[in-house]
Amino acid sequence: MTTIDIQLSATRKEKPKEDQLAFGRNFTDHMFIMDYSTEKGWYDPRIVPYAPISLDPSTMVFHYGQTVFEGLKAYRTKDDQILLFRPEKNMERMNLSNERICIPHIDGEIVIEGLKKLIQVDRDWVPTAEGTSLYIRPFVIPTEPFLGVAPATQYRFMIIMSPVGSYYKEGIQPVRIFVENEYVRAVAGGTGTAKTGGNYAASLKAQEEATKRGYTQVLWLDGVEKKYVEEVGSMNVFFKIKGEVVTPQLNGSILEGITRNSILQLLRHWDIPVSERRISMDEIREAYDKGELEEAFGTGTAAVISPIGEFLYEEKQILINEGKTGELSKKLYDTLTGIQNGTLKDEFGWTVTVENEKVLSK
Amino acid sequence: MTTIDIQLSATRKEKPKEDQLAFGRNFTDHMFIMDYSTEKGWYDPRIVPYAPISLDPSTMVFHYGQTVFEGLKAYRTKDDQILLFRPEKNMERMNLSNERICIPHIDGEIVIEGLKKLIQVDRDWVPTAEGTSLYIRPFVIPTEPFLGVAPATQYRFMIIMSPVGSYYKEGIQPVRIFVENEYVRAVAGGTGTAKTGGNYAASLKAQEEATKRGYTQVLWLDGVEKKYVEEVGSMNVFFKIKGEVVTPQLNGSILEGITRNSILQLLRHWDIPVSERRISMDEIREAYDKGELEEAFGTGTAAVISPIGEFLYEEKQILINEGKTGELSKKLYDTLTGIQNGTLKDEFGWTVTVENEKVLSK
Numbered sequence: 001m002t003t004i005d006i007q008l009s010a011t012r013k014e015k016p017k018e019d020q021l022a023f024g025r026n027f028t029d030h031m032f033i034m035d036y037s038t039e040k041g042w043y044d045p046r047i048v049p050y051a052p053i054s055l056d057p058s059t060m061v062f063h064y065g066q067t068v069f070e071g072l073k074a075y076r077t078k079d080d081q082i083l084l085f086r087p088e089k090n091m092e093r094m095n096l097s098n099e100r101i102c103i104p105h106i107d108g109e110i111v112i113e114g115l116k117k118l119i120q121v122d123r124d125w126v127p128t129a130e131g132t133s134l135y136i137r138p139f140v141i142p143t144e145p146f147l148g149v150a151p152a153t154q155y156r157f158m159i160i161m162s163p164v165g166s167y168y169k170e171g172i173q174p175v176r177i178f179v180e181n182e183y184v185r186a187v188a189g190g191t192g193t194a195k196t197g198g199n200y201a202a203s204l205k206a207q208e209e210a211t212k213r214g215y216t217q218v219l220w221l222d223g224v225e226k227k228y229v230e231e232v233g234s235m236n237v238f239f240k241i242k243g244e245v246v247t248p249q250l251n252g253s254i255l256e257g258i259t260r261n262s263i264l265q266l267l268r269h270w271d272i273p274v275s276e277r278r279i280s281m282d283e284i285r286e287a288y289d290k291g292e293l294e295e296a297f298g299t300g301t302a303a304v305i306s307p308i309g310e311f312l313y314e315e316k317q318i319l320i321n322e323g324k325t326g327e328l329s330k331k332l333y334d335t336l337t338g339i340q341n342g343t344l345k346d347e348f349g350w351t352v353t354v355e356n357e358k359v360l361s362k
Numbered sequence: 363m364t365t366i367d368i369q370l371s372a373t374r375k376e377k378p379k380e381d382q383l384a385f386g387r388n389f390t391d392h393m394f395i396m397d398y399s400t401e402k403g404w405y406d407p408r409i410v411p412y413a414p415i416s417l418d419p420s421t422m423v424f425h426y427g428q429t430v431f432e433g434l435k436a437y438r439t440k441d442d443q444i445l446l447f448r449p450e451k452n453m454e455r456m457n458l459s460n461e462r463i464c465i466p467h468i469d470g471e472i473v474i475e476g477l478k479k480l481i482q483v484d485r486d487w488v489p490t491a492e493g494t495s496l497y498i499r500p501f502v503i504p505t506e507p508f509l510g511v512a513p514a515t516q517y518r519f520m521i522i523m524s525p526v527g528s529y530y531k532e533g534i535q536p537v538r539i540f541v542e543n544e545y546v547r548a549v550a551g552g553t554g555t556a557k558t559g560g561n562y563a564a565s566l567k568a569q570e571e572a573t574k575r576g577y578t579q580v581l582w583l584d585g586v587e588k589k590y591v592e593e594v595g596s597m598n599v600f601f602k603i604k605g606e607v608v609t610p611q612l613n614g615s616i617l618e619g620i621t622r623n624s625i626l627q628l629l630r631h632w633d634i635p636v637s638e639r640r641i642s643m644d645e646i647r648e649a650y651d652k653g654e655l656e657e658a659f660g661t662g663t664a665a666v667i668s669p670i671g672e673f674l675y676e677e678k679q680i681l682i683n684e685g686k687t688g689e690l691s692k693k694l695y696d697t698l699t700g701i702q703n704g705t706l707k708d709e710f711g712w713t714v715t716v717e718n719e720k721v722l723s724k
Contacts (some may be wrong), residue, residue, distance in 0.1 A: 023509065023510055024420065024508055024509025024510050025508060027418075027419075027420060031419060050419070052416040052417055052418050052419070053416070053417060053419060054414040054415070054416045055414055055415060055417070056389075056414050057389075057412070057414070057415060057520055057522045058386065058389060058499075058522060058524070061423065062429060062501060062503050063499075063501060063559060063562070064559050064562035065427040065429060065558070065559025065560040065561075065562060065563040066559075066562075066563045066566065067425065067427060067563070069425050100567060101563045101564070101566055101567065102566040102567055102570055135509070137420075137425075137509060139425060141424050145387075146387060147385065147386025147387075147497070147524060148385055148386050149562050149565070149566075149569075149595075149596060150566070150569075151566050160419045160420060162420070182551055183551050183552075184549055184550070184551030184552045185552075186552075187546055187549040187552070187585040189544055189545050189546030189585060190545075190546045190547075190548075190549070190552075190564060190585065191560070191563065196427070196560065196563060197425060197426050197427025197428075197559065197560060197563070198427040198553070198558070198559060198560015198561065198563055198564060199427075199560065200425070200426040200427060200428075200511050201426055201427035201428045201429070201463045201553065201559070201560055202463070202552060202560060204428065204463055204464040204511075204512070204513050205462060205463065205464055207511075207512075208464055208513065223549040223550075223552065223585060223586070224549075224586045226551075233511075234511060
């Protein structure tokens with residue numbers, strides 16, 4: 001069993017007010033670090049005061065994008081427990097991402113143990129107000145100072161945490177989506193299934209242009225025929241057509257969302273017809289024309305469920321459920337957030353409790 | 363006119379021996395830096411001692427791959443002049459890359475002025491032995507501490523420099539190339555035309571598998587049909603078929619190499635038939651079967667010309683010119699390196715002389 005060293009901070013930062021939490025701007029007092037070298041493997045897992053890291057300008061992370069990240073949340077329940085949502089799935093996916101871009105495998109158990117300790121240390125940072133949570137960002141960067149294009153021989157794994165406000169401050173709201181048919185996010189054989197930096201850099205331009213036109217997010221089409229639906233922004237996407245829920249199958253270019261996986265389980269548990277398959281924008285437009293497109297929503301860690309009120313596809317508007325949040329979208333949102341924050345019973349064994357233990361330096 | 367501040371290092375590092383220069387491992391005594399903020403634009407261009415940079419763990423460069431880089435070389439001529447090769451082309455391309463991933467435009471003139479000053483400061487680092495050069499790495503990273511997926515509002519542009527040995531220590535040598543038909547480097551609408559980190563991360567896995575099988579590099583096919591030739595490793599690729607030189611046209615997914623551009627100019631100058639067009643592996647195999655595939659080579663800053671002796675495509679070998687360096691490949695290599703290192707007359711106005719001036723702190 002690897003021991004996690006703990007070095008507590010001598011000072012504590014002032015916490016932001018809970019009604020003023022912005023996403024990803026404030027960070028807790030500590031962070032988890034683990035380093036890798038070819039000789040030692042992953043070594044020195046430790047919790048240390050949150051602080052800048054110093055890197056040579058030739059460090060590979062600045063040049064060749066060999067980075068992977070994850071995102072999950074910790075929630076405080078009404079009876080003051082701290083819950084994580086399926087953290088082992090994040091570690092599974094991180095290792096799939098690692099595999100794709102030649103980062104060495106990481107032991108998920110050590111990381112989850114480290115994460116729990118980190119949360120125990122910074123427990124006061126998990127916010128209490130409804131809809132708030134502690135956003136957790138595990139990530140890996142190559143730390144070798146070398147300009148050769150090759151997998152690095154040194155890496156750093158880190159976890160940082162940031163208290164975040166409610167995604168829907170004025171209640172759950174549908175978004176307007178621009179269907180992108182110029183820029184491509186990913187293609188089979190590329191890195192679309194990995195949570196790696198380059199996919200997000202690739203998405204910025206289309207997002208910027210969609211924003212200028214007044215749309216919240218982009219819907220990505222396949223990179224080959226530009227006909228089939230892939231993802232929405234950085235969420236997976238679902239459609240309800242004539243009572244059946246359809247989502248694109250895992251095809252080698254979309255990211256397998258943990259929320260996506262949970263939603264599919266919930267739908268099947270409720271005996272709602274669900275299908276993972278290829279779906280084209282033509283099919284969606286046809287369903288819309290026939291009045292059969294009942295709902296659409298995105299799924300992801302940030303918003304959990306993001307109802308879609310409108311698509312703009314080839315300059316034509318597809319209005320969904322009169323632009324209002326659909327019944328199923330709302331039910332899925334209430335159920336999943338209820339399980340996550342402990343107000344609903346977790347029948348699926350998804351939540352993991354972080355014990356309330358006092359942690360000392362060691 | 364922007365003033366470039368100069369702060370010279372109090373100490374100088376020991377230089378590596380010229381016969382032991384490895385690529386991208388040793389760096390000169392100084393570096394060029396310029397920062398960006400939304401309010402100020404690019405500001406504070408400066409030359410400072412080479413040193414680590416300190417960044418908050420939430421800095422966007424660690425998460426979303428919004429990075430761009432360039433590569434060029436400075437050569438020392440026999441009469442002790444320092445030459446750059448078409449540096450303005452690197453700045454043009456950097457701005458095309460920037461545009462694709464939402465990094466603000468950089469004034470190429472300021473950068474080239476800064477680069478010249480940096481070389482003047484570190485002039486002793488430009489090696490003298492035949493085939494050696496000073497590799498120059500300009501790059502941009504987002505420096506804003508923020509976990510939101512959006513273009514950053516703060517960036518740092520840097521230039522670091524590394525003395526490099528001869529690419530061909532034992533004379534120019536043909537390489538063996540594995541034609542990749544599982545992994546994809548880029549697709550039209552993606553980021554293939556930009557020199558951004560994610561493209562290189564995406565290439566590592568295929569390169570690793572090719573290396574295991576005994577091949578030096580990968581030849582990438584198009585991401586849509588996996589039939590058409592794109593690039594070799596991180597080089598552009600040329601074929602000589604029945605006296606005509608063919609290279610893939612700029613199609614929105616390959617990178618426009620500056621060496622590629624120079625080779626095309628040279629060939630046209632020599633009245634050698636040349637064609638930029640789509641070319642399939644089937645066509646190359648057919649030419650090979652008919653005995654019409656005369657030469658193949660890659661072009662890039664590192665090797666300048668890299669003759670290709672063999673392709674492995676769908677488990678069948680395509681042997682080129684009996685695995686030996688072709689006559690045209692050799693002539694192109696000699697001519698281009700001759701212009702670069704000043705032994706041949708530069709009829710194209712490609713080289714830029716760095717004046718030998720003493721630079722003081724200011």
